[in-house]
Amino acid sequence: MRIILHVDMDCFFAQCEERERPQIKGKPVVVGADPKNGAGRGVVSTCNYEARAFGIKSAMPISAAWKRCPNAIFLPHNFELYSSASRAVMAIFRKYSHKFEQVSIDEAYLDISHAESHDAARKIALAIKAEALEKEKLTCSIGIGPNKLVAKIAAGERKPNGLTIIPAEEVEPFLFPKKAGALFGIGIKTEQRLNELGIMTVQDIANTPEEVLAENFGSFGYSMLAMAHGNDDREIVQEWITKSIGRQITFEHDTRDERKIMDVIDSIIPEIYRELRSQDFTYKTLVLKVRYSDFETHTKNKTLPHHTNNIKALRLMAQENLARFLMDKRKIRLIGMSVHNLREKHIKQPQQTLTI
Ligand SMILES: [Mg+2]
Known part of the structure; x- marks a missing residue:
């Protein structure tokens, strides 16, 4: 489901x-x-x-x-205030699903199919609301449904601080009484045109033959009809806001001294680690970058079989790769380190309830 x-x-x-x-x-x-x-x-x-x-x-x-x-x-x-508050609440929302899509400064979709039931979905929604209120002192309204269309309309149903859950079997009774303009893409002009055709509500659209809608609204007529029945199979478009975390440092004097270079790496690692921890990320790929004194730049990657936030693994990989870079006779001007293939460590699962 x-x-x-x-x-x-x-x-x-x-x-x-x-x-x-x-x-x-x-x-x-x-x-x-x-x-x-x-x-x-x-x-x-x-x-x-x-x-x-x-x-x-x-x-x-x-x-x-x-x-x-x-x-x-x-x-x-x-x-500045709104974008910092937005970043903070989005960081909270994102923890509840790998499939997360921010659609504006204050709205996001989450695919929480992993909840498997509407009861568990309700718990996730309540946890999101509680965490946003506790940490950011901000309220939100949440809609839950079988797709984006229904979830979005449901979120607007009880504002402020609302929660509305529409299971698949309730979609038509929920949508049908609404004005035609409640559907995506039906603006004031389209709604006026619909009204001229005697089509006032979502139910009226659902009852209109598709030829009539197509004749008046072109291909959008077909979308309208599908939406009126509550159908929408658009996916959650995931994007990683943070694609990598890294630092680079230019030496004051170019060097081939492994100890000196490792000292710099040892100063970079805790910074990377701190940032990983603060966003609750794990990494899978490490990239070590070296720029030689003649400005030629090389990178070496290492990808682990699993995601981790292990700091020792980071240092070990850096050391091994540095040894390979030092086989070159040129001095090193800059060293950089970054972790990629980031993933959130904890996706919050709904609490299991024991049924006897
Ligand atoms: Mg809003």
């Missing part, structure tokens, strides 16, 4: 600002352009739920937001 989880931070920029300035919590907060007492240009980026109560929304002109609530707290973007 395929189980996909979509996690979306709640009004992310505004929540980051509230976390940094506890005194504004509970007040309407709007992050975006400068309102300049109602004369400002530009739009609202995000706002908290208190501001939404005044009818303020993302992408609304900032002047309109000011009109609705001049006493709101208007803040400029602090992207």
Whole structure:
């Protein structure tokens, strides 16, 4: 059974600002352009739920937001704050599945099929929410479903701090009452065109013959129909943000002195190790790089049969490879070391429950 989880931070920029300035919590907060007492240009980026109560929304002109609530707290973007908070929460999410895809600064998909049941999936979702709240003091909303489409729509179902699980057999009852625009790729214009054809809801799309959809919307008509039935087989696109960890050092004077070079390697290894540990990575491949005095650069790789974070193995491999580099008569100008083929050490498995 395929189980996909979509996690979306709640009004992310505004929540980051509230976390940094506890005194504004509970007040309407709007992050975006400068309102300049109602004369400002530009739009609202995000706002908290208190501001939404005044009818303020993302992408609304900032002047309109000011009109609705001049006493709101208007803040400029602090992207450094948001990206550091994003990195921190993504590092938490990533621990719960090898199949992880970050889709924006505050949203990610995880394939948690390894949970094997919706009960276990719920535990993973609760653990993710608890860890983000405990470590980063930020709340998120999570949707779980058989694919990306359903998981994403489910995440928006109960905001803020929501959790919605839609098993395969509930997908159609969940989607059918929604407006057509709830589906991916159906923007305002497409929705208007659908409405002109008398198609208002997802169920209406599902009941429309595919020829009619194809005639009006081309090939997208077929996607629309598949989505209306809750079908979506897009994979989680994995990308490793950290591809390798390494350091290099240039000697003050070129050298062939093995002791001196090993001293430098011994100063690099703990740094690499610390970074591996901080991200909970294991490595499989070590690369030793040497630049000779004439600037010619060579590398030697060694790949282990298993992933490890063993520091002794690192040093031993470096020593063996250095001996081979030193067979050359040229002096060494720079030495570099890096580990590749990184993988996360602990993928959190749902706790096993004992059934009697
Ligand atoms: Mg969000």
